Each structure stands twice: as structure tokens, then as C-alpha cells.
Amino acid sequence: MTRPPSVISSSLLIASSCIGVGMLGFPVVSALAGFMPATLAMLICYFFATSTGLLILEATLWFDKTVNLISIAKFSLGKAGKVLTWSLFLFLFYCIFIAYIDGGGQIFASMLSSLLHYPIPRHLGIITCVAFIGAMAYAGTKALAGINRLLILGLMISFFSLLSFAFPHIQLNQLTHKNWLATLPTLPIFLVSFGYQNLVPTLTYYAKKNLTTLRLAIFIGNLIPFFVYFIF
Template identity: 35%
Template sequence: MYQKEHFGRLIKGALLIAGTSIGGGMLALPVEMALGGFVPSIFIYFLTWWLMASTGLLLLEVSIWFKGEANLVTMAEKTLGTFGKVAAWALYLFLFYMLTLAYVTGCGGLLRSAFPELVSEAMAPFAFVFFFGPFVFAGARLVSRLNLFMMAGLFFFYFLFVWLGASQIQPALLTRMDWRLSLIGLPVAFTAFAYQGIVPTIAHYFKYEPRPARFAILIGSGLPFFAYVVWQALIMGIIPVDGAGGLHEAMLKGQNAVVPLKNFLHDGRIYVVGQFFSFFALITSFFGVAIGLQDFLADGLKVKKTAKGRFFLCLAIFIPPLLVTLYDPNMFLIALSLAGGVGCALLLGLLPVLMVFSGRYRLGIKGPYQFFGGKPLLIALAVFVVVELLLQIVAQLGLTNWMSPA
């Protein structure tokens, strides 16, 4: 009985991590990785999974040091001082607002595609917030119940899409390879494999026992890797990269991976299923990010969650992204890239490395669990994140054209 219960908790913990990772970022991956090709994209996925699994295990080590502290900001303050606290705060806000912007624009685009005669491009993000913002105002209890239905829809339409779309794959489309251009998708891959924010919760769930928590992190972060590989093969095997309506054009227009499907499918059912999958992937991510930002702002600004307080928090959550959409309502890919390449890379990639390095070698903390590798591995992880950040800065500022297709 004990082993059965233990196994059940392990599966629940792993699925919680997988569910946190799989979301809207999945819709951007094939578009951002298109120019590099299928095989290079799988290598980038594996590399990103390894980094994010490693930093997740590092964060587990820190969570076990400070039992009961389910807050990255607090742990950053205890290991890195005031600078760590301020940096974590700023990165949290940047990451959550970039993700909110991405999902508001992405969901707005879906709303426009469903009702093109009723919703204009500029008003689509506002219409989405008007209809779905009240759920965020209602709070986490209603959203958590609704999210069970949304996650069921997400998995149902994912497997239905795989089943229907497998016969449409053209193997020749998967032979493209450009390792240099595959780096374009690295920032979005950071977003797609992000889950570390719930590691303190996972540690508490397993009563700070390192072994089951470690297995849950490895299994839970590994499941999205396999889901992304299958998804990548389907999208890149159906939609050509070049030419009118292809993946390169979708990238230039800031579209998600499902939009160009209608240009190349002979079975209209697959496109409809893909649209439903897009909706569930984006809406579950939207609710998770919006509720997370609401809790973070409520805690940081000391706002009580009364009706008046929740209304103020909703204004603080949605007004900044909506103002940005007035400038450009098609910022789905750009916002996800910034969220991953800057927010996830620094907050969920570099910060756990710095916390462990400071805790182990500056503060002399020794706990019951220590991630392997010592200083060399910590330095290697930090270097990887810094290199990715430099690539992101170069790409966003347009300082060079080396990442442009020939």
C-alpha cells in the first residue's frame, strides 16, 4: 500500500511539472525553429531540457535548505542578499508581464480568426481580456476548477492532432538542417521548458525528501521533451519552411504554428483540431500566468484580495500589456522570445546557479541533498545562460545579420 501511494504521489508531482511546462510556448517552437530544421531543433530541445532540469534540481537543493520558504524571492534574499531579492523581484515582473503580453496577443489572434467579421486586429486583445479577464478577477479557486477542464481539452486535442496529422507528414521536409539558424529558437525553448517556479511547492509536497522530488523533476521535465519532439515532427513535416504561407512567413508575421496549417492540409479536420489545441494551450497558460502574477503583486504590494483589491490587481495585470498591443497586436513570438531569452534564462536559469554557488561556497550551507558536479558544472551552466543571453540581445537589437537566412 505504501509503495502504491508513493508511486501515485510521484506521478502526480511529475504531471504537475509537465503541466506547468507544456503550454503556449509549444505553439511558437516549430515557427522559431523552422529555419534550423528538425534535427537541429531536437538537439536544442535536449540541450535546453538538460539545462532546465539541472537548474530545477539546483533549486530543489536550495528549497531543502530553507524548508517552508515556497518563494524564489525570499530564497534569493537569503543566499544573495538585498541584490538577489531586488533582482528576483524585477525578473519576476519582467517574465510574468512578457508572458501575459504573449498570451493576450496569442489568444486575441485566435479570437479574431474565429470571428473575423466581428473583431478587428487591434481590438482582438481587448476583446479577449473583456471575456476572460473576469475569471482572473474571480480568483484562483474558480480558475483551478476551470483549469482541470482546460487541461483535459489540451491533452485530448493534442493526441487527436497527432493521430490525424501523422498521415500528412512529408519526410522530405524534415531533412532541412542549418545548425547556425537553429539558435534563433533557443530563447523560446527556455520558455517551453520552464517550470522551476513550482519546485519549492514540489519539495514541500514530497516533505523535503530529495529522492522522490528529484525523480518527479526529471520525469516531469522529460515528458514535455517527448511531446515537443512529436509536435515538431508533425508541424515541420506538414508545413514547408519557405514559400507563401510557410513557417518562415509565419515567423515574420508573429503567428503561431497552427495558423499556416490551413495552407497545406487536405483534411480540414486537422486544422480545426489544431485551432482547438491552440486555444486550450494558450488559455491554460494565460490563466496560470495571470493568477501567478496576481498572487505575486498582491504579496509584493500588500493588497488584500477583496473585490476592490482584486479589481485593482486585474488593472495592474492587464493594462500594461494591452497598452503595448496598441503599438503592435502581433507580439506573440516577440514577447515569448523575450520572456524566455531574458526572463526565464536569468530567473530560472542563472539565479538558481548563483544561489547554490553562494549558499555552498560563501555561506557554507550543507544540506541532505547536493546536485552533482561542484563548481565546474555550476560555472558551465552559468556560461551557457550568459551565451544565450548575449545571442538574445544581439538578435533583438539587430546588431548583426548572422542569424538571418541566406
């Protein structure tokens, strides 16, 4: 019998689903509200994301068979709920998928151009990106978790390197600005940045339905991006 994955491995899968290029816009989005109002809005979104993840986990554990968000919605909300969930799921994650594939394609095209010393068009970069992601998925969950840990490590090294360069330019007097009315527009951005809930059913079976591991993974997996966003 295979051993269930560790809390750290499961937490990093959730964290990697949350942290993305969207965080680069956080300073611009939250600038009007100010540091304290934006932090409060982010904290509210963190608790909301953690709570919804735990609720989806509970719903997933009701079933003896493998389920996903669509089948859970069908069982609990009926056919109308299934159609609504399917439509929202398709719209949201296809938009996210397109954004990441396009951005990843540009990165791969730039990397290949540097390695080959020849201009690589973006569409070839996109094809390479899709092939790389497909190979990761085909390798299986164990290999995927290992690759994910390496990518998260690279992300954190890059993030703290960026902070080390930016640290001398911090102006603490800018943190005192407050505009509570400007906080509301930040909520949708922060909520999407804690988007991992579609992963919970898969993670439940990946962790062999180990309730302690799953609860800690959801808590820690949301806490990691919260602190990354807070520091950024």
C-alpha cells in the first residue's frame, strides 16, 4: 500500500495553484485603498478561500467513488446546479488556462531564442509550453508533485531576490494611506488569487482521504500565498 503524500507536498500543490502572474498587479490594484485596507481585504479573502476549500472537502468525503465539482453539484443541487457549475467552471478555468498558456508560451519562446540564438515565434513557444505541461501530467501525480516542489522553490528564490533588490527603495510613509471605499474593487482580484477549490476533490484522493493531512494542507496552502501577497 502506497504511503499518502505529506502535508508539505499537498500544501505546495494548493499554493502553486494560487500564486501566479496576477500578483504582479496587486500593488497597482491596492494602491488606491492603501496598505491596511488592502491587507484586511486580503485577510477576508484568505478566510473565505480556506472556508470554501474545507466545505468542498467535506462534500467530497461524502462520496465513496471519485467525484469532482461537477458531480458534487449534480448530487447536491440537481441538474440546474450541475449546468450552472459546469458553465462557470468552463468559463473561469478556460480563461485562466488561456492566460497561462499565452504567458508561458512567451517565456518558452524567449528561453529557446536565447539558447538557440535564433528568433523563435510565440506560437512555437506555446506549443513547447503545452508539450512540457502535458509531459508533466503524463508522468503521474508523484512526479508532478516533485516537479511542483522544484518550481515552487525556484519561485520563492526569485521572489525573495526581487524583494532584496526592492527593499532599499521602501518608503514606510506610504503605508499610512487609507481609503476604505477603494477596498471593494480589490476583493474580486484577491478572491481569484486564492483560486484552488477545483483542486480539492483531486487532492482528496491524492492524499488517500487523510482528513488531518487535507485540513492542514488547505490551511497551510492558503497561508503561503497570503504571506507572499502580503509581503509583496
